[in-house]
Amino acid sequence: MIDTLDPIPPGNIWAIDPSERVPIPFYLSTVQAGFPNPAENFLRQRLNLQDLCVQHPDATYFVEAAGESMIEDYIYPGSILVVDAALLVESGKIIVCWVNGACTVKRFVRYGKLVVLFPSNAHYTPLYIHPETDQFLVLGVVVRIVSKPPRWDSDQLKTAQDYVRTHRRE
């Protein structure tokens, strides 16, 4: 038969003397079990692309780029341009505008009365706008460009693999 009662060793038995009582303060506030989260004091809103790109929500438009005329300014076909219509159009800025009804993205340069739209691709020529004869209307200034990184085709991938193969340490 198993003895279910653990015998208490005599050393653990104490006589209580009420005169030596020490009062222990009782705290009414609750105590959280577990380790407090020190990051809680530093919680902030998560970052948001909208806050970074859009300064004037009412005046901001998104425009998709097409064609390769602005490729040296990192504007590729399919890039999304964030266009702010509230900003001042100054020479040297990239703008989205309509020229005789066609929507285009170019660098804006004012030369006297003449407006010239510069592409950033050596294969394209600047566009001259004559204020009297051409219909010209600005949508706004490009403030951000959103693009996907270009994909490698199989040749580029192969070149990279070849490079690794030839430069591998034996």
Place this chain on the structure above:
Amino acid sequence: MYVSCERSFNPSLNGKPVIALGNNDHCVIARSQEAKNVGIKMGQPLFQIRELIEQHQVQICSSNFELYGDLSSRLMSLLTNFADHVEPYSIDEAFVQIDTSFEGIYPSYQGLGSAMRDTVAQWLRLPICVGFGLTKTLAKVANKCAKTRPELEGVCVINSLESANEALSDFKIKDLWGVGSRYAAMLKKNGIETALQLRDVGDIDWVRDRMTVNGVRMVYELRGYPCRLLEINAPPKKTICTAMSFGQLIPDLKNITDALTTYLARCCEKLRRQESLARHVTVFLHTNPNRKTPGNGLPAKQYSASRSIRLPHHTNHLPDFLRYAIPVVENLLQLGYNYQKVGIILNDIVPESFRQQGVFSDWPDEKALQIGKTIDRLNHRYGRDKVRLASQLYQPDWSQVQGSLSQAYTTDWKQILKAS
């Protein structure tokens, strides 16, 4: 406004006559000044003006309410940059309360108006007119003057007795805010033809007798005492209605119940947006009253009917409404007619916090209300009607005809402007 929105994203329409069509491309709902000049009238059916359109190369747009709605909300939000209190009055009108605090920033009301005009023109490429007045009615008068008198350059200020006298003396009574055709005829018969005459009417009780207290308010407003205050937080709607005509005439019950379901879904979305519940449903349907029988050209047989029911409880849950609305439409429908329109009107609208349990029903069901909100959020993120009842058809026969719809430039990633 609609034509200006189309021009905002398609400047090649500038300077050309442009019309916007509504209601399945059947009739004209907006015209550019050039289109007005060639004699196209508001509400005219398209088939009546085919020759005019060809003769003057009139450009046609189907109404793109997604675009108009977004530009409208941008406009209203932009106006809050100029003043704290903005009351959107309609899709293209707003009342703005200008406090004296702006005085240091803008030299004059004229200057403030021009700044508003220029900002809207640059940000949204929309032409606007600004009218200043001591009261809403005077502001409306000033706005009308700014619109019709080109020498004012779109800004009209009524801030003194002289300017008020000048503006009101040749302001026709029928153009006054709140005066309909009946009041205009009545006033004309009594010798009042301009707004000035109405303002200086000697006997205010005479106005009260003829035009109720609203007429008295109008007179006081013209005199410069504000009676209509700015309504900044619009009260929730008391009635919600969805009734669109079909793209083609529909004879069968299946398509009609489907349209009914879709319209009810729209109504429920509207209810939830203003956090309300409704209890009273009216369903109506009718045939095309202008239709001729194809064979002999005689007027076709007509049928129209409507019925209202009261639900046992308030709700904004689509299946609850459907349980009652579908039998109603089944009951109303007479076979053998080609229907043009089915519509829904919701009444007896109360706030969502309204909790009065019925005697025999245990409603409103919290779970159902919660599901509605979740469905709204899903559809907001993934596109309209992505989550819908199984009884709704995906590509129905009755959808609206919009032949020359422009893109939703600001509300759909797939339809944004392209620049080369």
